[in-house]
Amino acid sequence: MALINNAGGSLSSALLLTMLAWGVRWLRAELNRRKREEEACAAASRRSLGRFTACLSPVALRMLVETGPCPHHIFTLRAAGSGPHEALPPELRGALRLPESRVATVLGSAATWGEAFQGVPYPPPHAVLVFVGDTEEEELRAAASAASCGYQRALVLGGGLQQLGLGAGSGGGGAGGAPPPPQPAADLRFINRDALAVLLGMAVDESGGGGVMHAPPTTLIDVRRSDERALYGAIKGSVHIPVDQLASALALPPDQFTAQYRFPKPSPEDLVVFSCRTNVRAGWAAQLAADAGLPHSLVLRCGVYGWRIDPAVKPYRGYRLQEAPPEAEAFTVEPERFARKNETQQLRAAFEALDANHDDLICADELRAYFESAGHKAKKTEVEDMIWEVDEDCDGLVKWPEFQAMWQRCREDKAGTEPRGLYNVVLFLLHAKECGVGGEQRMALEEAMKITYLRVGKESLDAQLAAVFGTADLNSGKSLSLTQFLNCLHAHQLQQIRSRPTMTRRQGSGNSNATAASPGAPAAVAVK
Known part of the structure; x- marks a missing residue:
């Protein structure tokens, strides 16, 4: 019996010693872990931040x-x-x-x-x-x-x-x-494919943009990964910053930015357009840019997937970096809406829309009838002025050659001296669409943005749009009537006229070196 007791006592002692050894071992490991964490925390205070923090x-x-x-x-x-x-x-x-x-x-x-x-x-x-x-x-x-x-x-x-x-x-x-205060929501603005093509000089601006053709410093930043650009192509003229580097890139000084990304850092006055495959990454990039002090940041609505005007830029299905790249999708190259080849046909359609009796002549009565159908109240003198600006032989009528010459003069005018009464009406006709029960013609806000931007420049764009119809948000779904569109363009032209000495109108069929007041402007010129 004593031998059994001794054996039991020996086993209990061995078990206790084993548990004690394991406890000491665990305690030592825990102390070592805490020591490593403290050392790591202390070392972190001496570490530098990552390159893209x-x-x-x-x-x-x-x-x-x-x-x-x-x-x-x-x-x-x-x-x-x-x-x-x-x-x-x-x-x-x-x-x-x-x-x-x-x-x-x-x-x-x-x-x-x-x-x-x-x-x-x-x-x-x-x-x-x-x-x-x-x-x-x-x-x-x-x-x-x-x-x-x-x-x-x-x-x-x-x-x-x-x-x-x-x-x-x-x-x-x-x-x-109390509950935390509500945070502001993202305020993104979009630009369509054709408007961007005009700004990048890829297409002829059929709308004419109106005379003073500013050369806006537009920067198109592609925020896709490098492998996507290499495999499926990039929009001509775009520069590259991956979206996961953009926040840190915009915080760099201009000289470091240029040295790292090989193009000048955009300034707060520049127009910046972001593109990706669709518009998800570009939308986040536009918000980062706005936070960095770039208020004129737009998102390419269709993304590279919907570009389809360049065979070198291929649409493709989205994929992760670790996945096998998918095959590019087959597509048909689509022409830009502002291609020069359609200019004559579009102008002829606008001419015939104003030529109510189809005698290949536009008179004041026909122009006044169009204004009434569009809901635009125009004075008799304003309508006569529009005819007089274009009428080269002083017969009170606008012929098709005179109509074409007017369009070409205003498109090529870089100084803003050409009268633009009828020209602005033609701009509206080229871009307006019928809507509503009565078939009223209205222009989409995005089309107006493109024309207004080319006319007045980026500094006045938002102010002009907001003053006319209450918002400069391209995603608002709003549209313009003929009156709103003319007011938007005339506001800038009136400023130019009032800032120059008074000039008399051209006499007879001479060259148009003088400036006529816009419709609705105070008469500051001599009567013909």
């Missing part, structure tokens, strides 16, 4: 979450159980929780990542990592830790969660525990 606005962050323009992971740096301010806004509810002290440890090893975030794929080095914390300083330290693990594309929420009303002292909401 940048700040995001709350609007850009929301767009990134909602539209997913590029592969990304969002991390909240708040520790679990961090108190009443632990709550996150709805758009960040799916964020991965990763304390700042563990960023380098978790991102530095796929095994550690798998333990921390089971079922979540380990991010590749080209992935975008977004860190949100209570302060921007905390976020930047986390971004530096990520850069030490090879992740150069780290983004942070500018100003931290305080910008969302969710700082550490806000109690998870606004003042007094």
Whole structure:
């Protein structure tokens, strides 16, 4: 019996010693882990940020979450159980929780990542990592830790969660525990394919744009990946910045920007158009540009997929970087709507629309009848002035050769001295479409933007459009009547006329070296 007791006692002692050894081993491993994390945190303070690290606005962050323009992971740096301010806004509810002290440890090893975030794929080095914390300083330290693990594309929420009303002292909401203040929504503006082709000089502007042809500094930035551009082609004249580099690129000084991307950095006065395969990445890029101080940022509505006016730019199905590239889709090259080959036919159609009795002549009564049908109230003298501007032989009628000569003179006029009363009406006829029960002709806002932009330049574009019909938003779905369109173009012409000395009209059939007042303008010229 004593031998059995001794044997039992020996086994119990061995078990206790084994458990004690395992406990010491576990404690030592835990202490070593904490020591490594502290060393990593201390080293992070001495690390530099990644090459493409940048700040995001709350609007850009929301767009990134909602539209997913590029592969990304969002991390909240708040520790679990961090108190009443632990709550996150709805758009960040799916964020991965990763304390700042563990960023380098978790991102530095796929095994550690798998333990921390089971079922979540380990991010590749080209992935975008977004860190949100209570302060921007905390976020930047986390971004530096990520850069030490090879992740150069780290983004942070500018100003931290305080910008969302969710700082550490806000109690998870606004003042007094109220819900966080609503954040502004993205305000994107689009441009269609044909308008962009005109701005890039790829097509002849059949609309004429009207006289003073500004050469606007338009920059078309392709934000697709390099492999997409190489495999499927790029729009002629475009430059390239991948969308995951754009935020950091726009924060660079102009000289560094030019050295890195080989084209001048756009200024706040420049018109910038962003393109991608469709318009998702371009939309996010336009928001980043607006946040960086580029207010004239547009999105190519159809993207490269809908370009189809250049056989070298092929449509294709979207794919991820790790996937096999798909075959380019077959397509038929579509002509631009502003091609020169249709100019004569379009002008002839406009002439016949004004020639009511089809005698190949346009008189004042016919022009007045067209105005009445379009709902435009024009004075008798205004109608007579339009005829008189074009009438070379002074017979009170506009013939087809005179009509063509008027169009050519106004198109080639670079100084803005040609009278444009009838010319502006023809512009409307070329671009208006019938709508409504009564068949009223109206021009789409996007068409008006293109013509107005070429006439008045980018500085006055938004002001002119907003003054006439209340908005410069190309996505508003609004359209213009003949009266609104003429007012929009005449406003700039009146400024030019009033800024020059008074000039008399041309006499007889001489050259048109004088300027006539626009319809509705005060008479500052001699009577014929």
